[in-house]
Amino acid sequence: MGKKLNESAKLVDKNKTYSLAEATELVKQTAKAKFDETVELHIKLGIDPKQSDQIVRGTVLLPNGTGKSKRVAVLAKGEKQKEASNAGADSVGSDDLIEEISKGKLDFDVLVATPDIMKDLSKVAKILGPKGLMPNPKSGTVTFDVGQTVTELKKGRVEYKNDAYGIIHCPVGKASFDKEKLAENIRALFEAVSKAKPSSSKGQYIKSVSISSTMGPGIYVDQKM
Numbered sequence: 001m002g003k004k005l006n007e008s009a010k011l012v013d014k015n016k017t018y019s020l021a022e023a024t025e026l027v028k029q030t031a032k033a034k035f036d037e038t039v040e041l042h043i044k045l046g047i048d049p050k051q052s053d054q055i056v057r058g059t060v061l062l063p064n065g066t067g068k069s070k071r072v073a074v075l076a077k078g079e080k081q082k083e084a085s086n087a088g089a090d091s092v093g094s095d096d097l098i099e100e101i102s103k104g105k106l107d108f109d110v111l112v113a114t115p116d117i118m119k120d121l122s123k124v125a126k127i128l129g130p131k132g133l134m135p136n137p138k139s140g141t142v143t144f145d146v147g148q149t150v151t152e153l154k155k156g157r158v159e160y161k162n163d164a165y166g167i168i169h170c171p172v173g174k175a176s177f178d179k180e181k182l183a184e185n186i187r188a189l190f191e192a193v194s195k196a197k198p199s200s201s202k203g204q205y206i207k208s209v210s211i212s213s214t215m216g217p218g219i220y221v222d223q224k225m
Contacts (some may be wrong), residue, residue, distance in 0.1 A: 002220070004067070005027055007032065008029075008030035008031075008032055008215075008216050008217055009030075009094075009217045010032055010199055011026065011029055011217075012026060012030065012217045012219055014220075016220065017220045017221065017222050018219055018220060018221055018222065019221075019222050020183050020186060020187070020221055020222065020225045021179070021183065022180070023219045023220075023221045024151045024179035024180075024182045024183050024186070024211070024213055025179050026219050027039055027182070027211050027212065027213055027216060027219055028175055028179060028182075028213075029104075030212075030213060030216035030217060030219070031175035031213035031214075031215070031216050032215070032216070033213075033214065033215045035214075036067070036175060036176045037172045037174065037175040037178070037215055037216065038066075038068075038171050038173075038174060038175075038213065038214050039172055039173050039174060039175055039182060039211060039212070039213050039215040040170060040171050040172065040211065040212055040213075040214075041077060041167055041168075041169075041170055041171075041172045041186055041189055041190070041209070041210075041211050042167060042168065042169050042209070042210045042211070042212070042218070043167065043168040043190070043193055043205060043206060043208075043209050044166065044167050044206070044207040044208045044209075045162055045166045045167065045168065045193075045201075045205060045207060046166070046201065046203050046204045046205050046206070046207050047162065047165070047166045047198065047201045047205070048201075049163070049164055049165065051165040051200065053198060053200045054200055055161070055162060055198070055200050056160075056161070056162045056168065056193065056196050056197075056198065057138050057159070057160065057161040057162070057196075058062055058138075058159070058192060058193075058196050059139060059140045059158065059159050059160070059192075060158060060160065060188055060189050060192035061152050061155060061156060061157045061159055061188070062156040062157070062158060062172060062173070062185040062188055062189065063156075063181075063184045063185060064156065064173060064182075064184055064185050065155060065156030065170070065173070065179040066156050066158060066171050066173060066174075066176065067173050067174035067175075067176070067177065067218045068171075069154070070109045070110055070153050071090045071107065071108045071109045072088075072090055072108060072110050072111075072112060072150050072153050072154065073089065073090060073091040073092070073093075073097065073107070073108035073110070073111050073112070074089045074091070074092045074093075074111075074113070074121075074146050074150060075093065075094060075097055075098065075111065075112070075113040075114065075117045075121070075135075075190070076092065076094065076112075076113070076114045076117060076146055077094050077114070077116070077117065077218070080114055080144065080146050081093070081094070081124055083146050083147040084112070084146045084147065084150055086147065087146070087147040087148070087149075087150035087151045087154075088151065088154050089146075089148055089150045090095065090107070091107065091108060092118075094117060094133075095120070098120055098121065098123065098124055100135070101124045101127060101128065102123060102124050102127065104127065106127075106131065106133065108133075110133070110141065110153055111128065111133050111134070111135050111138050111141065112135060112141045112142075112144055112146055112150065112153070113141065113147050114136040114142075114143070114144050114146065115143070115144065115219065116144055116212060117141060117225035118135065121134070121135070139159045140157075140159075158170055158171060158189070159190070160189065160193060166177065168193060171187050172185040172189055172211070173185050175213050183225075186211065186221075186225070187225050190209065190223075190225060193206075194206065206223060208220060209221045209222075
């Protein structure tokens with residue numbers, strides 16, 4: 001542990017579960033890096049991640065955004081291209097954009113595609129897949145409603161999905177955010193995950209909730225938000 005992380009760790013009682021107000025104030029205090037650290041929410045779920053019907057995945061629009069602007073590319077045809085451009089997409093195309101991707105040009109953070117163009121993406125699936133950029137209906141990036149999707153992604157829509165250990169890790173803002181804005185984002189994500197409980201999951205669904213900044217220690221948060 002570095003000196004700054006050691007100093008931050010001393011501010012946090014590992015045996016205590018903090019209220020949301022206390023936790024958001026504390027996470028700002030423990031973010032001591034020279035850059036504006038990202039604040040992440042970590043939710044440990046009581047699911048069996050090996051069972052496909054217990055995967056927890058979805059999207060949520062954070063009311064105050066993530067503090068980072070996403071570059072959004074859209075694959076569409078005809079009027080849908082105009083709709084995407086009007087909504088603020090950074091790049092729009094069809095065969096021409098697929099050709100750029102095939103050459104390794106990936107000037108975007110999120111790729112949105114209309115359902116009718118998905119068959120054409122097979123030729124670049126090996127490029128997009130490993131980077132987590134392949135459009136997927138479950139993440140809301142395969143849709144004919146490209147205008148609203150681009151708008152939401154620009155405003156701060158995030159995708160959440162449990163990892164191999166049944167834990168969700170998702171950004172909820174920056175350490176420079178007001179603690180009230182961080183709290184609003186955390187509640188929005190927590191409520192979305194709470195509602196996404198798989199019907200096949202038995203027992204306690206949410207085991208623990210914690211937040212941390214990029215370089216800071218974990219802070220346990222009371223689930224009564």
